[in-house]
Every structure is written in structure tokens, then in C-alpha cells.
Amino acid sequence: MTNFIRLLTLCRPHYKAMLLGTFLATLTVLANVGLLAISGWFLASMAAAGIAGVHMNYFTPAGTIRFLAIVRTASRYGERLVTHNATFLLLSEIRVNMFATLSKLNNVDLAMSRSADLVNRLQNDVDALDKFYLNILLPMLVALLSVPIIMVFMAAYNANVALICFIGILLIGVVLPALLSAKLNKNSHKETQLSAQLRSELSDTLTGLRELSIYQARAGQISKCNELNEQYNQQLFSRHKALANSDGLSLLVVQLAMLGAIVTIVPLVYSGAMVNVELAMLSLFVLASFESVLLLPNAFIELPNVLKAAERLFTLEDKVTAQEANSAKLIEIQFDKNNTTLALNNIAYKYQEHTALTNISFTLKAQQKVAIVGRSGSGKSTLVNLLTGLWPVQQGSIRLSDENNAEDLHALSSNTRASVINILAQQHHIFDGTLSENLRYAKPNATKEEMLEAINLAQLAPWFNALQDGLKTRLGTGGRSVSQGQSRRIAIAQALLQNPAILVLDEPTEGLDNQSKQTVMNAIMQVMSNASVLTITHDPALLAQMDNIIWLENGSLVAQGTHKALSEKYTDYVALTTRF
Incomplete structure (x- = not known):
């Protein structure tokens, strides 16, 4: 019920359009019921008048019917x-809110989920909420x-017919939707979950088609996709079967109610006690009145899926709200960039049962240059x-x-951290925009002169001059x-x-040819001249x-010292840092 109320809150900015739509839909139903009932009375009256050979005023009912x-x-x-x-306004509201939520989500939560799973699940959940207003x-x-x-109108003619x-x-x-909702509620999350898994597997299959062909694993991957597709189709079949049932x-209840009304009216x-033409009118009145509730079973079939989707989305939103509440307590101060020291004291970190770091301690003093070395899995990336x-x-x-x-x-605060520490990752993302727009992500108010100077210091001048x-x-x-x-040098220019x-x-020269590596190293040396570097x-x-060199193995600090000192003392270090 809480999620339903929160969905109603999302509708608040567009409540006027939604209330107008509700009024028009209600007016349509009432006009249709009135049209069918009056038409039944009019046709029966015309027939009775014809049989009796009498005249009747047909202008008023005919005008009412046309109206x-x-x-x-x-x-x-x-x-x-x-x-x-x-519906489109509500959907845009939900999409904007979810994008805002994702943009604020802690990197831990994003890192612990496969991006394809997260995106597909969110897409399915947002698509499910598309049905909230119109279908529910x-x-x-x-x-x-x-x-x-x-x-009220039916009871004015006959209370027993109205009761039937x-x-x-x-x-x-009420009864039929409640039964359907209880039946489908247990498996309401599976359809969305399977849809997200199927999309993710299909995306992986298309992306990794070359590797699947090389290792002759295409058949196995397609078989996995087919299995997920079968499970997903089974969920769809169950829901559509429930809707068909x-x-x-509903049709059976409508027919029985109409039959009951006829049985009640015939003796009258x-x-x-009742005019014969009212038999046709009330029978059609009963038939038409069910239009007001015929969509409710489908609404209650959709409701569990929508509420489960809302629950997942609101869980992310609540997590961001909690993070923002904690962020409000964070400190905003200015550090002297020329005298800032970074100290790590007994750092330990675990991924579930796997230990990534154990009691790591070292200090990065102002203007000092420190490197971290170690084999894959030694905890370097975790430390960063x-x-x-x-x-x-x-x-x-x-x-x-x-x-x-x-x-x-x-x-x-995040602003203070960003002003003190810059992380230059191995894979640096370049946005689809101009060079100046990408540079201004680092400094929004950067002048043209500042950008040109950064380009020159980052060893990008030869490439830039050719543009x-x-x-x-x-x-x-x-x-x-x-x-x-x-791309690496653009990242350095941003720094x-x-x-x-x-x-x-993070591995600033990894994967580069010798000429590019030398150029990037020259740019790094320029950056290192006035900053502490890790x-x-x-x-x-x-x-x-x-x-200073920090040597890590299996998450533990093996040794630290200069490159020359470690090379003279440890043969394993020489093997680790020597390239053939």
C-alpha cells in the first residue's frame, strides 16, 4: 500500500490532466449506459406503439439518444x-526521477551490479509503471x-434489479480481481526479472559474438538464451491465461446478471406492476452498467507487477535519500594544495569472503611521488x-x-574530495561533445587560454594544431x-x-605503443611537477x-622503498617490474 501511495505522489504534478481524463472517461461510461438503456426503451416503445396502432412522441427520446x-x-x-x-507526462516524470536517482547512486551500488542487468531491470520497471495511470x-x-x-438510477426503477x-x-x-491478484502476486516479480535476464544475455551474445565463434561456444549461449526465453514466455502465458479466464x-457474470434481471422483471x-417496455430498458441498463467495472480484473492483474516494479525503483530512491542525508553532514573545507598529505592507516577490505586488503599503511606527503606495484589481484584497484x-x-x-x-x-564533502584528489583511470571516458565541452567537465569556467595551455602541457599540441x-x-x-x-592526454589536460x-x-602508460607512451609520460611529468602523485x-x-614504491602482494604490504633499493634487494620485484 505504501508503494501505491508513493505512485500517487508521483502523479501529483499532473493531477489536473489525470482528473480531467477521469471525468471524461466517467462521462463516456455514463453516456454509453444511458444511450443503451434509452435506446432499448425507445425501440420497445416504438414497437409497442406500432402494434397498438397509436402515436407517440419520438422527437424527445430521439433527440436524447443523439445527444x-x-x-x-x-x-x-x-x-x-x-x-x-x-500517461506520457507521468512516464517522463518517472524517467527523469530515475535518471536523477541513478546519477546520485553510490558507486559501490553501481559496481556491485552488472551494468546490463541494472539498465535492463530499470527499463522494464519504468515500462511497467507506464501502465499505472491508464490501466490501473x-x-x-x-x-x-x-x-x-x-x-441510484437503477434503484429508482427497481431495487431488486439494482441489487442483482x-x-x-x-x-x-472486487471478488474476481482480488482472487486474480492473490494468485499472480507470488510470481509477479519473475516476469520482469526474466525479461531483464533475457535482454542481458542477448546483449552479451551480440557483443561477444566473435569470442563465441572463436571458442565454438555459440550453440551453448544460444541454448541459454532459448531457455530463458521459454521461462519468460511461460510467465507471459500464465498472465495472459489469467486475463482470458x-x-x-466476467462475461458469464454479466449474462447471469442480465438473466436474473429479466427473471425479476417478467412477473412484474x-x-x-411495470410497463412492458421497461423490460427491454432495464435489461440493457444492467448489461451496459458492467462497462464501469469490466477493466478492473485486468487492472488488478497488472497491479502486482506495477507495485513490484515500484518497490524496486523506490528502494533505489530511498538509498539515494539516505546517502544525501549523510552527505548533508559532510564537511566542506579548503585544503592548501601545496601542503596536503594523504595518510592511510591499517586499511582492510573484503569482498564477501575474499580479502582484498590487509592492514595497509603508508603516507603520501605533499609534492611526493609514490607508485603502487603488485600482481593482478593484489588489491591495487581496490585501494584506488x-x-x-x-x-x-x-x-x-x-x-x-x-x-x-x-x-x-x-x-x-564530494566537492572537497574532488578539489583535492583527481583519479585518472586507465579507461577514460570521452563524452560525445566538442573538445572544449570535454575539457570543461574538469573546470566549467575554464577560459580558452587556460584550455589551450592545458592542451599544450598535455603534449596534445601537434594533434590539436591539425584540427x-x-x-x-x-x-x-x-x-x-x-x-x-x-584520450589519455585529454584526461591529463583535464587534470x-x-x-x-x-x-x-591507474596504469597511465598501459597498452600504448612506445611513441605514445613517451608522449604520455612527458605529459605526466608536467602534471607531476606541481602535485603529489600516487x-x-x-x-x-x-x-x-x-x-617511494609500495609493493603489494595478495592484499598485504610486502615492502616499500625506492625503485633502485627494491631492485637491489628483491629478485621477485625485479621480475615483476622488468618487461621483456
Whole structure:
């Protein structure tokens, strides 16, 4: 019920359009009921008058019928226009809210999920909420508004017929939906889950088609996709079967109610207590009245899926709200960039049962250059992730200090952390925009002169001078129009613009040819001239220029010292840092 109320809250910005749509839909139902009932009376009266050979005033009922037909057509058109527009407005509201939620989500939560799973699940959940107003809320509101009005008019003619009709409406609008909802609620999440898994597997299959062909694993992967497809189709079949059963039962209830009304009215007509033409009118009145609730079974079939989707989305939203509440308590201060020290004390970290780091302690002093070396899985990347401040420290502390301040890294606001520490990842994302737009992500108010200086210091001048559009050159989606080395140097130019106190580099020369590597190293040297540097690297040329080397193995600190000292003392270190 809480999720239902929260969904109603999302509708608040567009409540006027939704209420107008509800009014028009109710008016359509009432006009249709009135049209069918009056038409039944009119046709029966005309037939009776013809048999009796008498005249009757047919202008008034004919005019009423035409008026109701016009009202029904106009209100139906207006209802479709307004309700679909309100649905699109609600959907845009949900999508914007979810994008805002994702953009604020802690990197730990994002990192612990496969991106394809997360995106597909969210897409399915948002698509499920698309049905909330049009398929669920609107039928409920129309039933609540129209049923009392219909019952009042029907009871004015005959209370017993009204009671029979009301029982039928309760069966179709309450009992049947409740039974269907209880039946489908247990498996309501499986359809969305299987759909997300199927999309993810199909995406992986298309992306990794080359590897699947090389290893002759295509058949196995397709078989896995087929199995998921079968499970997903089974869930769809169950839901559609339930919907078909509800339609059949609803039709049966309608026919029985109409039959019950006829059985009730016939003796009254026979005894003269009711005019014979009212038999046709009330029978059709009962038949038409069920239009007010015929969509409720489908609404209750959809409701469990929508509420489960809402629950998953609101869970993410609540998580972000909690994070923002914690962020409000964080400290916003200014550090002296020329005198900032980074100290790690007894840092430990675990991924479930796997230990990534164990009691790591070292200090990065102002203007000092420190490198981290170690085999794959030794904890280097985990250490860098902790330094971003977005991953929680499970044990130990990371502190930033200068002459006047000393604070825990995780007690600082994101703005303070970003102004002090810059993380230059191995895979740097280039946005689909111009060169100047990408540079201004690091410094939004950067001038043209500052950007040109950063380009020059990052060793990008030869490439930049050959560009016809200069800073207005579009770099393409994911930086398709630039090479890997150019992408690294653009990242270095961004770091130069931000001018951080501490620069963290993750394998800055990995995967580059010798010429590109040398150019990138020259750019790094320029950055290193006025910042403290912590780099993950195994490049001997870069290690030789470090003040201190941190050697990690299996998450533990093996040794630290200069590159020369470690090379003379440890043969394993030489093997680790020597490239053949």
C-alpha cells in the first residue's frame, strides 16, 4: 500500500490532466449506459406503439439518444487524448526521477551490479509503471465514480434489479480481481526479472559474438538464451491465461446478471406492476452498467507487477535519500594544495569472503611521488577505489591534512574530495561533445587560454594544431575519433585544468605503443611537477622517477622503498617490474 501511495505522489504534478481524463472517461461510461438503456426503451416503445396502432412522441427520446451519442463520441475522443497525454507526462516524470536517482547512486551500488542487468531491470520497471495511470488507476477511479450513479438510477426503477446488478458488479470489480491478484502476486516479480535476464544475455551474445565463434561456444549461449526465453514466455502465458479466464468469468457474470434481471422483471410486467417496455430498458441498463467495472480484473492483474516494479525503483530512491542525508553532514573545507598529505592507516577490505586488503599503511606527503606495484589481484584497484571516497572503508582510516586541517577522507564533502584528489583511470571516458565541452567537465569556467595551455602541457599540441575546428571539434561517442593515447592526454589536460593537490594514476602508460607512451609520460611529468602523485604502474621508466614504491602482494604490504633499493634487494620485484 505504501508503494501505491508513493505512485500517487508521483502523479501529483499532473493531477489536473489525470482528473480531467477521469471525468471524461466517467462521462463516456455514463453516456454509453444511458444511450443503451434509452435506446432499448425507445425501440420497445416504438414497437409497442406500432402494434397498438397509436402515436407517440419520438422527437424527445430521439433527440436524447443523439445527444448522448455525441457526448459519448466527444468524451471518448477527449478522454483518449487527455489520458494518453497524462500517461506520457507521468512516464517522463518517472524517467527523469530515475535518471536523477541513478546519477546520485553510490558507486559501490553501481559496481556491485552488472551494468546490463541494472539498465535492463530499470527499463522494464519504468515500462511497467507506464501502465499505472491508464490501466490501473483510471479504471478504479471510473468505477468509484460511475457505479454509485448507475445504482441510484437503477434503484429508482427497481431495487431488486439494482441489487442483482450490484452483486454482479461486486463479483467482477472486487471478488474476481482480488482472487486474480492473490494468485499472480507470488510470481509477479519473475516476469520482469526474466525479461531483464533475457535482454542481458542477448546483449552479451551480440557483443561477444566473435569470442563465441572463436571458442565454438555459440550453440551453448544460444541454448541459454532459448531457455530463458521459454521461462519468460511461460510467465507471459500464465498472465495472459489469467486475463482470458477473467474475461470469460466476467462475461458469464454479466449474462447471469442480465438473466436474473429479466427473471425479476417478467412477473412484474405480467402483473402490470411495470410497463412492458421497461423490460427491454432495464435489461440493457444492467448489461451496459458492467462497462464501469469490466477493466478492473485486468487492472488488478497488472497491479502486482506495477507495485513490484515500484518497490524496486523506490528502494533505489530511498538509498539515494539516505546517502544525501549523510552527505548533508559532510564537511566542506579548503585544503592548501601545496601542503596536503594523504595518510592511510591499517586499511582492510573484503569482498564477501575474499580479502582484498590487509592492514595497509603508508603516507603520501605533499609534492611526493609514490607508485603502487603488485600482481593482478593484489588489491591495487581496490585501494584506488577507496581513495575516491565513494567506497566505504571497512577497517582503518584515510586522512587528508595540511597545516591547518586534518580530516578523514570519508567525512569530507564530494566537492572537497574532488578539489583535492583527481583519479585518472586507465579507461577514460570521452563524452560525445566538442573538445572544449570535454575539457570543461574538469573546470566549467575554464577560459580558452587556460584550455589551450592545458592542451599544450598535455603534449596534445601537434594533434590539436591539425584540427580544422580546434576546440569545437566533436570527439564522437566514447571518443571514437581519437586514439587511445590522445584520450589519455585529454584526461591529463583535464587534470591540469582541475589542478588537484593529489593525482592518482591507474596504469597511465598501459597498452600504448612506445611513441605514445613517451608522449604520455612527458605529459605526466608536467602534471607531476606541481602535485603529489600516487600511481599504479609496472613501467620501469616511470618507477625510476618515484620517491617511494609500495609493493603489494595478495592484499598485504610486502615492502616499500625506492625503485633502485627494491631492485637491489628483491629478485621477485625485479621480475615483476622488468618487461621483456
